[in-house]
Structures are given as C-alpha cells and as structure tokens.
Amino acid sequence: MRALTKTVVSVTAAVGIAAGSLAVGGTAFADSAQTTKPAVSAQDISVLAVNNLGLSSQQAKNTQCFLRTAPARYTGAIDGLLGTNSWKAMQRWLAEYWDYNDDIDGIVGRNTIMALQRMLRHGWDYNDDIDGIAGTNTKAAFKRFANEMSVFYPC
The missing domain is CATH 1.20.5 (Single alpha-helices involved in coiled-coils or other helix-helix interfaces)
Structure with missing residues (x-):
C-alpha cells in the first residue's frame, strides 16, 4: 500500500x-x-465607437437621415448606429447653427453635448443646464428630436 x-x-x-x-x-x-x-491608437478605436445617447436603432436612423442634409454632409450608412462619422456630421451641423467650436472629431464629449443641449433647448423641451452632461433630460429631448426627424427627413 x-x-x-x-x-x-x-x-x-x-x-x-x-x-x-x-x-x-x-x-x-x-x-x-x-x-x-502593432499598437492600437485611440483614433483607430474611435472609428468603431457607437454612442446612440439612449436612442433606439430607429431613432438613430431618423437622426442619420436628418444628418444627410447640408451642412452636416453625412454620407455613411443609415444603420441606426451613431458612430464616429455620424457624430462628425452632427458636430458640423452643431458648429453651423449651435455654437459648437471644438474639433470635428466624432467624439461625443462635453462640448458636443453642450451644443446639442443648446439645440435641444430651442425646440425639443430641454430645460436643464447647458452643462455638457448627457443626463436623463438631455437623452429624453434627443429622443423627441429624433422622433420628429422621421417626419421631416424620411429616408
């Protein structure tokens, strides 16, 4: 044993x-x-980044259809994914009309949100601070905007 x-x-x-x-x-x-x-840069990753800010896929498609208008000049797919190119188009539009004065880089940062809030205050019942934070009220107003875009800018 x-x-x-x-x-x-x-x-x-x-x-x-x-x-x-x-x-x-x-x-x-x-x-x-x-x-x-090889090392991956932040720029490589940002191309894949999607930030719908609480929008459904259909609401994001509505927004992309709107962004095809000048001066936004969105030429990407209407896929319901607000990625870098969608946000670059949004930043171009916000720069033209809503005092966005930062890089057109497709990154949904504080300045992008602040310009979006200024726009949402104009006609989509956003009544909170212009603080660059995409909180509940910002997202709710962005949804109202996206829903309305389906009426005026159908794909």
Missing part, C-alpha cells in the same frame, strides 16, 4: 509540475505574441 501511495504522489507531483511548466510556457508565449502586435 505504501508503494502505491508513493507512486500516486509522485505521479501527481509530476503532472502538477508539467502543468505548471505548460502554464508558464503558455504565458510566456502569450506575452511574446502581444509584443509583436
């Missing part, structure tokens, strides 16, 4: 050591694989 116990313990130890070696080897391999990949 004692010999069997030693054998089981020895085999278990050998398997544990082998598994540990494989794990370390796998980690080393994974680490070396990561270092050979």
